[in-house]
Amino acid sequence: MENRKILEIKDLDISFHSTTETVHAIRGVDLTLRQGETIALVGESGSGKSVTMKAVMGILPEGAVINKGSVIYYGPDDLKNGSGAAPGKIGNAAPGEEQSDGDNGVDLLKADKEWVRRNMRGRRIAMVFQDPMTSLNPTMTIGGQLSLAISSHGEEKGYRIKERAVELLREVGITEPERRMKQYPHEFSGGMRQRIVIAMALSCNPEILICDEPTTALDVTIQDRILELIVSLQQKLSLSVIFITHNLGVVAKVADKVCVMYAGKVVEKGTVIDVFYDPRHPYTWGLLSAIPGTGLKGDLYSIPGTPPYLSKDPVGDAFAPRNPYALAIDFKAEPPMFRISDTHYAATWLLDERAPKVKRPAELEEHIKEMRKEVAEYVALRE
Amino acid sequence: MSHSGNKDAQSPAKNSGNEHLLKVTDLVQSFGQGKNKVTVLHGVSFHIDQGETYGLVGESGSGKSTIGKCIIGLNTPSGGSIEYNGDKSIQMIFQDPMSSLNPRRKIGDIVGMGLDIGKKCASKQERNERIGEMLEKVGLPRESAERYPGQFSGGQRQRVGIARALIMEPELIVADECIAALDASVQAQVVMMLKKLQAETRTTFLFISHDLSMVRYLSDRIGVLHLGYLLEEGSTEEIFLNPIHPYTKNLIAAIPVPNPVVQYKNEIRYEYGTSGVLYEDGSWHQVQGGKDHRVFCTDREFKKWGGNADEEE
Known part of the structure; x- marks a missing residue:
């Protein structure tokens, strides 16, 4: 409750x-x-x-x-x-x-x-x-x-x-x-x-x-x-x-x-579990990928470009110009908040049922897998 | 500071030859006199080789x-020596991109100032060409030369600061907390840009920071400093995978784990006052198995922390 x-x-x-x-x-x-x-x-x-x-x-x-x-x-x-x-x-x-x-x-x-x-x-x-x-x-x-x-x-x-x-x-x-x-x-x-x-x-x-x-x-x-x-x-x-x-x-x-x-709007919200283990918005993907971890491998990812200057309202999704997963509609119309679960919402057209199925970047998927593994080890340790 | 310009600038070889690009030996810095005397550096020694990045x-x-300031000559050390064996200049990138750029000058003039003062360009055209090239190199459009610092964000300004340092083609760049004032995502951009520039220009970097998580992406070797003592030094890998000194361990443990479920309480709470460790009694100990990995401590501490575990068995 x-x-x-x-x-x-x-x-x-x-x-x-x-x-x-x-x-x-x-x-x-x-x-x-x-x-x-x-x-x-x-x-x-x-x-x-x-x-x-x-x-x-x-x-x-x-x-x-x-x-x-x-x-x-x-x-x-x-x-x-x-x-x-x-x-x-x-x-x-x-x-x-x-x-x-x-x-x-x-x-x-x-x-x-x-x-x-x-x-x-x-x-x-x-x-x-x-x-x-x-x-x-x-x-x-x-x-x-x-x-x-x-x-x-x-x-x-x-x-x-x-x-x-x-x-x-x-x-x-x-x-x-x-x-x-x-x-x-x-x-x-x-x-x-x-x-x-x-x-x-x-x-x-x-x-x-x-x-x-x-x-x-x-x-x-x-x-x-x-x-x-x-x-x-x-x-x-x-x-x-x-x-x-x-x-x-x-x-x-x-x-x-x-x-x-992002750009004056909430683009994704949820519990920490939702957002860290199952992020849905490409901007959140970028943010999560850019975390410097304590591991040693790989390069540090950074989201290309800069946030828009809001002197005029962006057309469509404000993140579209920086979004490698942007769809045609992203440049025309602003996405509504889509419901993923009772606690988890995200504003991206990728969640529309007509959208093509897009997978998260492989490195991020790997990162999430690793986090889940850490969690499993952690839970096992506590029991 | 002693300069001896007989270094073969083309040899990026690490740890070969006995001449390092920068060699800091027993650096001591104190301020004030008599009972107000404060010593902030207690005999710090390290070296940086050509093409290497030292964190x-x-x-x-x-x-x-203070070490950074001593190296570029803003401070006069009270003791010890700094030996620089480069032919070209040392440049500095400052922490705060907001206060280190003159707001009344165009970006082009800020970046080109070193060229103008040193009369390095034959014509205005050549000057502008070099400025434009440099701006592109750090990820800014050429047109930004005509704009003013106020029209740029923090990350972009820091790029201007980097361009200003790089245009002089220095052999050594001292970057003092140059990303600390930036957003996480912008930090990542600047770090990756610096990494690219390192690879392209083979410029040697001294990267000064409190943030281990970022330093590791740039550094070949890391030195850990606490209360004016260099406590541990080694390759980035050694420092992260096999830290010996409890202070280093504490620093690494303090990096927030970006995993909401796994939040270990930081149990290695290291306080110098209560740890019983006395820095002034320390001496350098080579860690077994770690190439160039050394710890500054007493023999007893070294044994206790397991620096020479192999030897004991």
Whole structure:
């Protein structure tokens, strides 16, 4: 049985306007996050992963216009029983809140901006960015910054603020938190800074944590530890996590589900098992083939070409020009989302029943076979 | 830095002859004085042969970039020597393609600047021809010479940086984290392009990175650096298949396994402070059976880690 929905993005469509051109960056994104699960958003830079999440947080840059769509947040259970003005902070403080047919969600895009800022951002939905230095104030001790984050949401008072700050630092694995509280960001290494940023994100007990490439700027060994930290916190606090990354190795480590984005659209989504062992979209094939493994043989595959610049909408499938498996129809019409199973969907004409049967590239097939073998060995080892 | 230009530039032979293209011996680098003195390199020695790619791997703070800077002469080493036996120049590719290109200059002028300064071309036509050729070589259209860095993506800019280095026909290129700032798929493109260029031009590379998974596609040999000590060195294969030093093992284990079911918890959690390993007591040990595979450690550690397993039996 699946957990309840906590966040639902429906048909999100965003463009960026400048004096010279309009870039249609997000072209209809759907995504459902359920309580306690981790979804990875994967794609190249410019595919719209970060923009989608910035829309959720309400921190889109100037010039961004949301053309259509909704981002619906479903509050805790007490909000769910249809009692109109629900108790708690959400219900009565949300002017402009719109109910979407029957569900008791709040559309964050239509809700009052000030309300979203006060009650959602940081409090219920927190975000961790790629570069910890941009999230930390270099002129303030980290204890000061953490205390500010805790007190600004008014849950703790007086000495409890400091206690909570120490507790958070300990939670993210910083030793001697009392002493470290008095230090400044530059006295910490990159990995430690990222831990502090995670502590700040957790300071208000959010339900949803959005991680935007939190380990990309870090070394592999440090990355490994931060990922393990996020996974353990996620389980302990039963957080729902959206994890933006371009590294499929990271996805395999942290995620339950994967959404592959290309040119402002989700092109394939499913559980990690679906996407890693049975990928259907040629773009996903390319991404999986380009993973550097720990084995030694062969060349590294790379997807030829570059993603389209979305100053005008692509005709047909946006991936077609880079797709060695493109059909004639790919250059004419955009493929719909085809259903493969209850959890697995992909937007490629190859899944249409009229399409010729195309096999995955042999190297990838080999790679999948190897992964399955690894799994079998792993399972055998555990029994 | 001592230069002796009597090397037969045509011999790409590896490990033959006793003259290497680049020989770094006991390199020491410290900053500050008195009690503020910090030593970041503790006697690092390695060599690179003509046509070879050497991967220098380590985490941030290990001193890998300092070595690169010493080699191209941006830093003056406090001790040791760097011997370069090439006839031609050393070029560098920088990490951040966004900040290493002048945004107000056309791509053609950025790539051709070395030619202009060195007055290497007789005519403007020849210059533009060479720039165009070089751009094509790194996978950019010729027309991009007329455009500005702002009109390019990160991966394309890094190609410009590579073209700028290659147009001087250097014998050695120092690439410091040149793919770290790029997307995974773009990384793959740039890595494969570099690999192709290696094969075509036989340029020697020093590839500095923290990412073992990418380094292995480019390197013939790998050196592992930690806290200013070179700890292990060997062919790419040796390092990956038979790592001896726990730090190397830790580095390899930290590469994320792209298989969602098989996620071993990284049990080789190596912390220098608690490992009991003392780098300053180490010396070089040749690993049995591994050609040119050596580990920097004490005799006892070497025995414990099984570097000479054959000998013991």
